[in-house]
Amino acid sequence: MAEDKKLTKRDEDFAAWYNEVVQRAELADYSPVRGSMVIRPWGYGIWERMQRALDEMFKETGHENAYFPLLIPMSYIEKEKDHIEGFAPELAVVTQGGGKELDEPYAIRPTSETIIYAMYAKWVQSYRDLPILLNQWANVMRWEMRTRLFLRTAEFLWQEGHTAHASAEEAKEETLLILGIYRRFMEDWMGMPPLTGLKSESEKFAGAERTYTLEALMQDNKALQAGTSHFLGQNFARQFDLKFQSEEGQEEYAWNTSWGVSTRLVGGLVMTHGDDDGLVLPPRLAPVQAVVVPILRGDDGPVLEKTDEVASRLRGAGVRVKIDARDHLSPGAKYYEWERKGVPYRVEIGPRDLEKGQVALARRLTPEGAKRKEFLPEGQAIAELPDRLEAFQVELKGSALARREAHTVRGVESIDELEEALAGGAGFVFTGWNGDPSVEDEIKDRTKATLRVLPGEEFRSAETPTRCVSGEGASTAEVAWARAY
């Protein structure tokens, strides 16, 4: 592997820094398949922790997992007009099978609404069959023009939830329930607090009535759409004949929702917390929370024994621990490696510590912190580590939130001012908006910023804007603009 000593500085070239971090932390690598990546064990370990946390939250709220096929008949995708318009340019299509041309080509799923609602239509007869609350963990494929590891790849892993309900109200509640779950997950597990709210008409999902989004701010002040939750109305139900007989005996179309987050979250994590030395992982998602490095010299027996003992006591305290006893690497080389990989705590045990009954601790929260050792009595270090990890988690979230707020500009009243704010390092810029898509076009042309979200109530400014940022007409909603991934 290429091992230049220093990473590109985060502030110098964010994109280059990002790529280096992802590759040198061994999260992922480019594959021979166009636009597709290989997720390596360290990266997959993070995704696995994410999966586990989300899966639990879905199940707590009554959802179940299921699996639907990878291939979807083209005719299904074509049924919903907006849906096919949105996805046609990025479909990968299978036209042969068994050495023969297929009568009907199959699309490799870009998302599974169509095949899932076609199946729901078979399963649902009565209101008693509703709601259906299913989720699937799967891969999907979108033939993207330009790709970046985790952020935009042709194939990616995600979860997609698809529900069917007897009433619009219930479906809307579901959409918001999931939005809340995503938000909690991003805040409490990832330490990546997003703005949440509605997408504008022009940014919503192909085939949805409403799209709720979670927009997180990265360290280069660009926004990342980190997840979405859609209220689909009866759009798909009508096309797939997903009907039920109501309590009153009427035949009605079901109401659907769909929602998803993807391995893009791993990229978001990198761009939210990484620094000049590499990755910084929130302890709850770190595959390894503490690495124990024995300092070897000559007579290693006692040191290795102590290392094992400390590691197993830490495991007993619920800490995910890895021992790094490789003897062809110097301790310093190991430190740098684990720093690049973002392990929150390092525990060092050497002969001197053995004599004094102590261990050295270093924490990855900052580059300086990772280099400052704190010597603690062994027992105290073990007892305190779980709490310290939790504190680490809280601090990460706090600093990400502080950064988001510090780069949020409110009360902007003209496009000139918006442009200025962005040039001055703003992330999210809040303005009034008259609801006209042409304002979105104009702002995009002039500033490259897009309307990220119509923020939910808790994010809106104390003083509600009255005029549209374009100067044309009254504001019908406060909105947040940003340049985005």
Next chain:
RNA sequence: CGGGACGUGGCGCAGCCCGGUAGCGCACUGCAAUGGGGUUGCAGGGGUCGCCGGUUCGAAUCCGGCCGUCCCGACCA
């Protein structure tokens, strides 16, 4: 698909202008020492120079065509 750049051991590059036995750094293997912030020394292994064709006694180098990748735009979880 429009604009720009680049294809040489695993990675990063030099060599090309001016044709003559393919080089450097990192990584890798072995041995020895070292070991509390990227450790030394010695000895090694590994490359059809993107592909096809042309010119030439001779092509990584010159010429033609093709393919691929990356960056900037339009799309996107």
